[in-house]
Amino acid sequence: MIHLVKPARVALVLLAGFVPILRAQAPAAPPTPPPVRRGGAGAGGNYKNYDSATLERGKRTYTANCAFCHGGSAKGGESGPNLLRSITVLHDENGDLISKVVLNGRPDKGMPKFSFTPDQLADIAAFLHDGVRAAAQRGTYKILDILVGDPKAGESYFNGAGGCTSCHSVTGDLAHVGSKYDTVNLQQKIVMPRESRYGARSGPIDKGTAVTATVTLPSGEVVNGLLDHIDDFAITLIDEHGERRSFTRDDDVPKVELHDPMKGHTELLKRYTDADIHNLTAYLVTLK
Numbered sequence: 001m002i003h004l005v006k007p008a009r010v011a012l013v014l015l016a017g018f019v020p021i022l023r024a025q026a027p028a029a030p031p032t033p034p035p036v037r038r039g040g041a042g043a044g045g046n047y048k049n050y051d052s053a054t055l056e057r058g059k060r061t062y063t064a065n066c067a068f069c070h071g072g073s074a075k076g077g078e079s080g081p082n083l084l085r086s087i088t089v090l091h092d093e094n095g096d097l098i099s100k101v102v103l104n105g106r107p108d109k110g111m112p113k114f115s116f117t118p119d120q121l122a123d124i125a126a127f128l129h130d131g132v133r134a135a136a137q138r139g140t141y142k143i144l145d146i147l148v149g150d151p152k153a154g155e156s157y158f159n160g161a162g163g164c165t166s167c168h169s170v171t172g173d174l175a176h177v178g179s180k181y182d183t184v185n186l187q188q189k190i191v192m193p194r195e196s197r198y199g200a201r202s203g204p205i206d207k208g209t210a211v212t213a214t215v216t217l218p219s220g221e222v223v224n225g226l227l228d229h230i231d232d233f234a235i236t237l238i239d240e241h242g243e244r245r246s247f248t249r250d251d252d253v254p255k256v257e258l259h260d261p262m263k264g265h266t267e268l269l270k271r272y273t274d275a276d277i278h279n280l281t282a283y284l285v286t287l288k
């Protein structure tokens with residue numbers, strides 16, 4: 001697989017750069033699936049592809065040590081939170097943040113510490129990142145079935161159980177949404193409208209979807225701003241004057257509250273069935 005994919009990428013890069021020269025000579029490059037953007041700190045980049053041996057090892061280590069609390073597919077279990085929606089995991093680069101949590105634990109909160117080798121930690125991180133990718137791509141599978149939805153059922157879900165009207169109106173912000181996107185993109189927007197964004201590294205911050213934070217210092221001072229970075233030991237935000245401010249964290253001091261405008265959507269993801277998604281798409285597509 002890897003040997004096939006790499007030359008294809010090179011060919012695409014070349015084509016992009018030298019279209020006029022190469023188009024006549026080069027055979028058409030085999031279609032490569034479009035890269036998928038990831039959220040969190042790596043929002044500048046795309047999801048990584050891990051080889052199956054790494055994922056298999058990561059899954060085995062995860063299942064033996066973590067599944068008990070975080071669930072078999074890391075979507076949360078008896079006593080541990082959903083790791084595929086965890087800010088720590090989304091913001092992790094190559095295991096840096098996940099490793100800190102795993103090696104130190106959070107004993108007072110019920111997360112034990114483990115001693116793993118760097119290789120084992122990298123395998124676990126790969127397994128979790130691959131899970132995040134699978135969850136994000138959920139909306140892209142079964143695309144062929146996309147028009148099987150029932151618009152009437154979609155309309156009642158939209159106005160009822162889906163709770164969409166608490167944030168949207170079909171005569172307001174979603175008016176004409178059916179003309180704005182083709183069907184596939186519309187379905188994608190329902191599932192993942194825009195990634196929550198944070199981190200100055202990720203380029204310009206979109207205020208509509210940016211994660212903000214409120215830090216309350218022991219002195220009582222309250223600092224609000226756009227979240228730039230957070231891990232177990234520190235938080236950095238950009239305050240209202242555009243200044244970057246960092247604070248070290250020691251458990252709950254200072255108090256940190258995160259506000260994620262896309263939380264409504266990510267929460268909904270857990271509740272959607274495929275039928276709900278298809279029905280909603282079939283309904284929204286009628287809003288021309």
Ligand code: HEC
Nearest residue numbers: 065066069079080081086087088098101102106109110111
């Ligand atoms: C005995 C239960 C238990 C086991 C086993 C366990 N965890 Fe946890 N884990 C927790 C709990 C509870 C939390 C939430 C702690 C908190 O509230 O800060 C947590 C938090 C985390 C977090 C941080 C999530 C976040 O967003 O802050 C990561 C990452 C994590 N665990 C990974 C793992 C991995 C990887 C393993 C296996 C090597 C593992 N955990 C094993 C209970 C467990």
Ligand code: HEC
Nearest residue numbers: 162163164166167168189190193194208261262264265280
């Ligand atoms: C808690 C608030 C909230 C809820 C509930 C909610 N959304 Fe959203 N939705 C948003 C936000 C915020 C955006 C991003 C708006 C933006 O991109 O500026 C968005 C974007 C969208 C978009 C993309 C719109 C565009 O023009 O790009 C669609 C489609 C959508 N939501 C559908 C739904 C559907 C269907 C439901 C119910 C099942 C729903 N939303 C429930 C907050 C919510």
